[in-house]
Amino acid sequence: MAFSPENLRAAREIIAQYPRPKSAILPLAHLAQDQDGWLSTEGMDEIASLVGVTPAEVQGTCSFYTMFKRDQVGKLLVSVCTNVSCLVLGGPEVYEHLNEQYAADPDVTIEEVECLAACDGAPCLQVNYEYHLGLTPESAEAIVEQYKSGTLHARGISGGARA
Amino acid sequence: MTAVETRIVTKRLRERPEDSWTIDGALASGAYESLVVALKTDRAAIQESVKASGLRGRGGAGFPAAQKWSFLPAGSYPRYLVVNGDEGEPSTFKDRMLVECDPHQIVEGIAIAAYTIECNQAFVYLRGEFALGYERLMQAIADAKAKGFLGENIQGSGFDLEIVVHRGAGAYICGEETALLESLEGERGMPRIRPPFPAIEGLYAKPTVVNNIETLSTLPHIMRMGGEEYGKLGVDRSTGTRIFAVSGHVKKPGNYEVELGTTFRELLYDLCGGIRDDRGVKFFIPGGASSQWMPGTDEALDTPLDMDAVGPKWGVMLGSGAVMVYDDTTNPALVAWRLAKFFAHESCGKCTPCREGTGWIEKVLYRISHGEGRPQDLDMLLSVGNTICPGLNAPFSQTTICPLGPSAVSPVVSLNKYFRDEIISMCTPATVTA
Numbered sequence: 001m002a003f004s005p006e007n008l009r010a011a012r013e014i015i016a017q018y019p020r021p022k023s024a025i026l027p028l029a030h031l032a033q034d035q036d037g038w039l040s041t042e043g044m045d046e047i048a049s050l051v052g053v054t055p056a057e058v059q060g061t062c063s064f065y066t067m068f069k070r071d072q073v074g075k076l077l078v079s080v081c082t083n084v085s086c087l088v089l090g091g092p093e094v095y096e097h098l099n100e101q102y103a104a105d106p107d108v109t110i111e112e113v114e115c116l117a118a119c120d121g122a123p124c125l126q127v128n129y130e131y132h133l134g135l136t137p138e139s140a141e142a143i144v145e146q147y148k149s150g151t152l153h154a155r156g157i158s159g160g161a162r163a
Numbered sequence: 164m165t166a167v168e169t170r171i172v173t174k175r176l177r178e179r180p181e182d183s184w185t186i187d188g189a190l191a192s193g194a195y196e197s198l199v200v201a202l203k204t205d206r207a208a209i210q211e212s213v214k215a216s217g218l219r220g221r222g223g224a225g226f227p228a229a230q231k232w233s234f235l236p237a238g239s240y241p242r243y244l245v246v247n248g249d250e251g252e253p254s255t256f257k258d259r260m261l262v263e264c265d266p267h268q269i270v271e272g273i274a275i276a277a278y279t280i281e282c283n284q285a286f287v288y289l290r291g292e293f294a295l296g297y298e299r300l301m302q303a304i305a306d307a308k309a310k311g312f313l314g315e316n317i318q319g320s321g322f323d324l325e326i327v328v329h330r331g332a333g334a335y336i337c338g339e340e341t342a343l344l345e346s347l348e349g350e351r352g353m354p355r356i357r358p359p360f361p362a363i364e365g366l367y368a369k370p371t372v373v374n375n376i377e378t379l380s381t382l383p384h385i386m387r388m389g390g391e392e393y394g395k396l397g398v399d400r401s402t403g404t405r406i407f408a409v410s411g412h413v414k415k416p417g418n419y420e421v422e423l424g425t426t427f428r429e430l431l432y433d434l435c436g437g438i439r440d441d442r443g444v445k446f447f448i449p450g451g452a453s454s455q456w457m458p459g460t461d462e463a464l465d466t467p468l469d470m471d472a473v474g475p476k477w478g479v480m481l482g483s484g485a486v487m488v489y490d491d492t493t494n495p496a497l498v499a500w501r502l503a504k505f506f507a508h509e510s511c512g513k514c515t516p517c518r519e520g521t522g523w524i525e526k527v528l529y530r531i532s533h534g535e536g537r538p539q540d541l542d543m544l545l546s547v548g549n550t551i552c553p554g555l556n557a558p559f560s561q562t563t564i565c566p567l568g569p570s571a572v573s574p575v576v577s578l579n580k581y582f583r584d585e586i587i588s589m590c591t592p593a594t595v596t597a
Binding site: 020023024026027030051053060066067082083084085118119129131160161 | 349410411412
């Protein structure tokens with residue numbers, strides 16, 4: 001999908017901040033992802049034309065970074081930490097439980113991630129990059145349900161501001 | 164005597180948890196006063212004061228900050244200041260707190276550093292997952308600009324500064340400063356061969372200083388206290404305070420700012436309340452995942468937090484200031500495997516020993532930690548480690564461009580040093596008796 005007129009303006013402002021336009025690839029990819037819910041090939045093509053490089057260069061950069069989802073994901077991206085501080089306090093159990101619960105739910109994507117820098121609240125997770133700490137498998141599921149029901153309002157899929 | 168925190172960098176956020184990140188809360192607690200003084204001070208005098216403070220980088224390597232600045236070639240412009248906020252070292256969570264709770268302190272530190280090194284454009288490379296931190300830092304920059312602490316002709320000094328916040332996108336390697344610069348240029352985050360060092364050819368091949376968020380957050384206080392006075396805190400060449408992020412099996416995990424020279428025991432028992440269920444410490448990992456481990460012995464726990472002393476004695480580093488604590492119920496092989504899995508996942512793939520080696524270390528540690536190990540596995544891992552980090556010693560010798568590969572060897576060396584018998588017995592099938 002193409003950038004909306006508003007996001008196109010934002011994209012041009014981002015590019016203008018940098019001495020070289022190619023530096024804007026990461027921020028523009030975040031912008032595209034927040035708009036579309038994922039980073040499509042068309043989205044990367046548009047970024048390429050905006051910053052003046054080839055589509056292959058944009059794909060080459062974006063494919064390096066785990067936050068860029070080049071396949072469609074659910075509206076809710078649940079990132080569960082299982083790194084060492086969460087490991088010894090129940091992180092893997094939270095991950096496995098959510099993975100089972102939402103295996104067939106197209107709106108929810110569960111992913112295992114590396115340390116989220118919230119180890120004083122281990123085990124922790126993020127839903128669209130919003131932190132939730134001190135979890136059990138049950139409390140983690142309750143949090144996802146609150147987002148699904150609209151009690152909690154999610155950020156964009158790249159962590160952008162809530163609509 | 165019970166150890167207490169010495170709150171300098173964390174003072175505002177602890178005293179005003181309700182509004183420490185806002186411009187009003189920050190201004191009410193002295194923000195930008197040091198900047199105003201700095202802008203009227205001779206640049207060389209500021210640099211001299213920072214040198215006298217003994218301030219060393221808080222990101223991991225511990226390089227003296229003033230010395231890093233002094234490497235910039237005279238008369239070469241533009242120069243860039245790049246702020247490393249890509250906090251990803253497992254179990255480190257101090258920079259996230261500083262960004263979320265005291266972004267004005269960071270902005271003030273950036274402005275002081277940029278003025279000192281004559282730089283008019285600074286870039287903050289902020290970890291992509293820090294969505295709230297990004298919002299608060301962007302707001303802080305906008306508010307600081309509106310109050311005349313950023314932008315053109317700051318406080319009538321004739322000094323201009325713009326700050327661009329650049330979000331990362333989930334790659335640990337971008338915390339390595341040359342990979343960070345690649346990423347900032349829109350490339351895959353792969354480390355560069357040095358030399359040239361960033362001070363000579365950094366961002367866009369221009370002279371560049373890369374400083375960590377906590378390092379810069381300390382500058383307003385060095386200006387306020389005077390470098391000599393700040394330098395009186397701490398021990399030997401480890402001056403001042405540092406924020407230690409303690410996690411794992413302690414009763415009160417969290418960020419604690421203490422004077423360097425405090426012991427691990429004081430940190431873990433006086434401040435963190437001891438170990439859950441009052442159990443014993445089996446081992447702990449100072450300095451983040453890249454460091455080797457320390458055993459839960461009295462001698463280890465009584466070691467002072469001194470950046471220079473821990474290396475020769477224990478082969479560890481204070482690194483990023485993380486301390487992970489594991490009680491006597493912990494399977495050390497499982498922790499080692501998860502760390503290896505992390506390094507294997509985060510290896511950028513540029514250097515063969517790391518790209519291949521981290522994967523094999525992860526696979527073999529998986530089978531050891533999941534009951535499928537073989538008696539010779541530990542020695543095989545040491546052999547693999549030796550191809551990435553010849554001699555298996557810290558500080559690293561390495562066959563790779565950056566220290567990520569050698570970091571993956573730290574858990575292996577630590578298992579061998581402290582838990583060799585336990586690992587070998589895990590890997591030896593029980594003798595079948597008739």
